[in-house]
Amino acid sequence: MLTKSLAYRRPCGGVCHRPRAPNRLAVLVAAMAATALAWGFPPVAGAQQHKGMSGHGSMQHEGMAHQPMSPGAMKHGEGHPPEMAPGHMEHGAQPHGEMKPSGMMHGPKEHAEMQHGSTQHEGMAMHRAVVWADPSIVLSPPPPLMGRQMGQVVAPGVPPLGYEMDGDVKVFRIVAQPVKIFLNDGRPKDYEIVKSINRYTGAMVHPINQPVRAWGYNGTSPGPTIEVTEGDRIRIILKNELPEPTSIHWHSIELPNEMDGAAGQTEQPTMPGETRVYEFTLYQSGTFMYHTGFNVMKQDSLGLGGILVVHPKKPKHKIDKDFTIMLQAWALLPGNENPNLVTMDFNWFTFNGRAAPDIPVLTIKQGERVRIRIANLSMNSHPIHIHGYAWKVVGTEGGPIPEGAQWSGTTINVAPGTTRDVEFVAWNPGVWRFHCHKLHHLVNAHADVPMGVMSHGGMFTLIHVIPKDPGAAWKHPKQRR
Numbered sequence: 001m002l003t004k005s006l007a008y009r010r011p012c013g014g015v016c017h018r019p020r021a022p023n024r025l026a027v028l029v030a031a032m033a034a035t036a037l038a039w040g041f042p043p044v045a046g047a048q049q050h051k052g053m054s055g056h057g058s059m060q061h062e063g064m065a066h067q068p069m070s071p072g073a074m075k076h077g078e079g080h081p082p083e084m085a086p087g088h089m090e091h092g093a094q095p096h097g098e099m100k101p102s103g104m105m106h107g108p109k110e111h112a113e114m115q116h117g118s119t120q121h122e123g124m125a126m127h128r129a130v131v132w133a134d135p136s137i138v139l140s141p142p143p144p145l146m147g148r149q150m151g152q153v154v155a156p157g158v159p160p161l162g163y164e165m166d167g168d169v170k171v172f173r174i175v176a177q178p179v180k181i182f183l184n185d186g187r188p189k190d191y192e193i194v195k196s197i198n199r200y201t202g203a204m205v206h207p208i209n210q211p212v213r214a215w216g217y218n219g220t221s222p223g224p225t226i227e228v229t230e231g232d233r234i235r236i237i238l239k240n241e242l243p244e245p246t247s248i249h250w251h252s253i254e255l256p257n258e259m260d261g262a263a264g265q266t267e268q269p270t271m272p273g274e275t276r277v278y279e280f281t282l283y284q285s286g287t288f289m290y291h292t293g294f295n296v297m298k299q300d301s302l303g304l305g306g307i308l309v310v311h312p313k314k315p316k317h318k319i320d321k322d323f324t325i326m327l328q329a330w331a332l333l334p335g336n337e338n339p340n341l342v343t344m345d346f347n348w349f350t351f352n353g354r355a356a357p358d359i360p361v362l363t364i365k366q367g368e369r370v371r372i373r374i375a376n377l378s379m380n381s382h383p384i385h386i387h388g389y390a391w392k393v394v395g396t397e398g399g400p401i402p403e404g405a406q407w408s409g410t411t412i413n414v415a416p417g418t419t420r421d422v423e424f425v426a427w428n429p430g431v432w433r434f435h436c437h438k439l440h441h442l443v444n445a446h447a448d449v450p451m452g453v454m455s456h457g458g459m460f461t462l463i464h465v466i467p468k469d470p471g472a473a474w475k476h477p478k479q480r481r
């Protein structure tokens with residue numbers, strides 16, 4: 001309680017220490033000492049130095065908050081050189097002086113246009129997200145999403161995150177911001193593929209346009225997909241433009257304790273307007289997540305998470321289509337855009353921030369080897385089911401599963417906080433359902449869709465396997481002739 005309340009009150013609130021023993025008195029004394037330092041004493045060189053960088057963590061941060069800018073500090077308007085060192089950075093010497101004028105010039109609506117107009121960024125997901133916030137907080141346009149990137153995975157509806165190189169380090173920029181997302185756009189979906197292949201030719205209708213006042217990264221929730229290779233050293237520059245402190249936890253990554261993003265235990269929370277730099281080397285491969293590490297129940301539920309894919313240095317085999325799906329759940333009272341954060345009665349269920357019928361179809365060519373990486377940031381498990389195929393479960397959030405231990409299935413239960421990778425060869429052409437098998441999770445707002453073919457909502461989409469020869473007779477791989 002002590003550390004939490006201090007952390008909220010002031011950016012330098014004395015939670016920088018990591019108590020070694022769970023001794024309350026020691027914690028209190030250390031907290032008081034750190035608080036005293038923060039209020040008047042010069043910063044002490046941090047115990048942790050990172051590869052010759054200018055210092056790290058709370059001590060550096062405390063110094064900046066109350067004293068002239070030190071070399072590692074950065075003003076808001078100075079741009080973001082890739083050489084920024086790990087640790088906290090202050091927004092500017094007088095953040096509010098800087099914010100007020102433009103805050104008065106542009107209301108939230110103008111901000112949205114400014115940031116999401118054609119000149120700023122035409123990123124994949126921008127058309128559906130607008131920024132909302134307290135008008136006193138000026139939000140930056142998200143950093144470029146379409147820069148240098150690997151581009152091997154496909155995250156339907158979610159943009160990839162571009163990076164720059166600083167020597168051997170891949171530098172990513174993440175801005176935590178309030179975002180308005182739309183789970184459905186309220187228009188009927190006339191799936192062309194259904195017309196050409198299936199017997200049913202009607203539109204899939206969901207009459208509700210469901211906006212959500214969420215929190216996201218770089219204008220979207222889930223945040224952009226980060227894609228790197230095993231052995232890479234990465235630097236992530238987090239800027240907090242939320243109205244409360246935050247941090248990023250690197251979910252399932254084996255890294256130094258001070259990079260874990262467990263704000264309150266391993267680092268100071270990053271205050272509104274501040275920047276925090278994470279840097280570590282990836283020794284694993286697989287499907288991981290990044291999500292908030294502060295006030296987690298609220299911030300995760302508001303959407304602060306994304307997928308981190310680490311490709312192996314030497315892949316065992318080529319994957320032709322490599323999809324990522326983030327599972328989230330929202331509790332939205334009728335007519336309400338603000339998620340109810342204190343209930344387990346979720347009624348909207350999304351793949352990559354969208355509910356059916358607005359979840360993009362996964363398109364595959366017959367014969368391609370497919371991997372689907374499913375990550376669960378919600379509070380319930382989701383048994384994700386496929387029609388027409390049995391897949392192999394090839395990976396978890398712990399990394400690849402050895403071949404002899406992989407198991408077959410058509411439904412994979414993805415528990416909260418886990419990821420599951422499934423693989424199959426797309427021998428079976430057609431339009432196949434891909435959905436959560438908890439039936440409540442198939443409908444939006446618990447029922448307001450008519451009965452009938454494909455009249456689903458929630459966690460539901462289609463896998464379209466384009467036939468090599470549309471005239472060919474159906475044949476099972478085991479079939480002799």
Ligand SMILES: [Cu+2]
Pocket residue numbers: 349381382383436437438441459
């Ligand atoms: Cu489910």
